Amino acid sequence: MTIALFSGQGSQYPGMGKDIIESEPELGAVYDIGSEILGRDLRAISFDSSAEELAATVNAQPAVLTASIVCLLAAHRKGFRYQAVAGHSLGEYAALYAAGILTLEDVFRVIKARCEAMDQAAREHKGTMAAVMKVEPAQVDEVCRKSKHYAAAVNFNSPQQTVIAGTPEGIAEVSEVFKEMKAKVVPLKVAGAFHSKLMKSAEDRFREAVKNINFRQPAAGIKFYSNVTGKEFTDYSHFPSLMSKHITSPVLFTSELDAISKDGFDTFVEFGPGKTLTGLVKRALKNVTAYNIENAETLAGASF
The missing domain is CATH 3.40.366.10 (Malonyl-Coenzyme A Acyl Carrier Protein, domain 2)
Structure with missing residues (x-):
């Protein structure tokens, strides 16, 4: 089918x-x-x-x-x-x-x-998104929940790719954590923190x-x-x-x-x-x- x-x-x-x-x-x-x-x-x-x-x-x-x-x-x-x-x-x-x-x-x-x-x-609440690869979705979610600034796991695309959204400060904060975990972080071409x-x-x-x-x-x-x-x-x-x-x-x-x-x-x-x-x-x-x-x-x- x-x-x-x-x-x-x-x-x-x-x-x-x-x-x-x-x-x-x-x-x-x-x-x-x-x-x-x-x-x-x-x-x-x-x-x-x-x-x-x-x-x-x-x-x-x-x-x-x-x-x-x-x-x-x-x-x-x-x-x-x-x-x-x-x-x-x-x-x-x-x-x-x-x-x-x-x-x-x-x-x-x-x-x-x-x-x-x-x-x-998006104009009222500045935000951005990024794709996180080579990290389990549950780990991505956990890192976001522990961040000082707002970030959240929002697109569960595959077991090895999760998209995150949040404030620019939040995405920058968790991106550094993911890089320390040897993950690949790719900023997305979007204008807000969708989903x-x-x-x-x-x-x-x-x-x-x-x-x-x-x-x-x-x-x-x-x-x-x-x-x-x-x-x-x-x-x-x-x-x-x-x-x-x-x-x-x-x-x-x-x-x-x-x-x-x-x-x-x-x-x-x-x-x-x-x-x-x-x-x-x-x-x-x-x-x-x-x-x-x-x-x-x-x-x-x-x-x-």
Whole structure:
């Protein structure tokens, strides 16, 4: 069985998605719809921004979302089919669209509310993030809990990779501890301490902004796996609350992959910029197929 995965913030790069809509011009309509709802030119943001400009939360989130969606739609035109979806952090919103939980218009309305709320929270509470490698997740969590300044383990990506978030002072403090432990610490290209308590004001604003959005049941035959629960999500009665909580909750991606594998999925196709999730899948699971589709070249090389 096949699952579609979707990239998160930090994977963005200028020009992502461009050759897809050049080879499939009809998919340019996705950029048009997004631009109208955002009130900004998504093509200019995605294709003409510098790397620094694109890294801004209000730019990165809609740009990565759009690139992920056009990659999926281009693959679908060539015969790609899937039985489940999952995304990493921001990628969960492309997954909502892919599962039929949100319409294209509504996913842009939701991401507009999310990126603006998170951008404002990041301005109110300065924060940053880093990936810690070669240290067990429990040790990462323990070091963060003991730090003088605020730091927290927020993305559990694999047994050997955990992302931390916190104040600049907190991340600097624990980074020194991890380096003494011979760990590798890599700063991330993000503008705030996402999935941490520093995003609480964003959670509150987002909840209010999306209270009237229609979150539907997934399309028949499609499973949706959640970062917050780390497993298949089945109770959609309070879905706006779940997605609000998603902003301040850890991403339980390791648990998610374990649940997906136990449910019998053996083919993982990542859509959107980069191949971070493809790498995580290959390191975490055995006897599976995993590859990414991020441009016309990788699309042409895929077989469905």
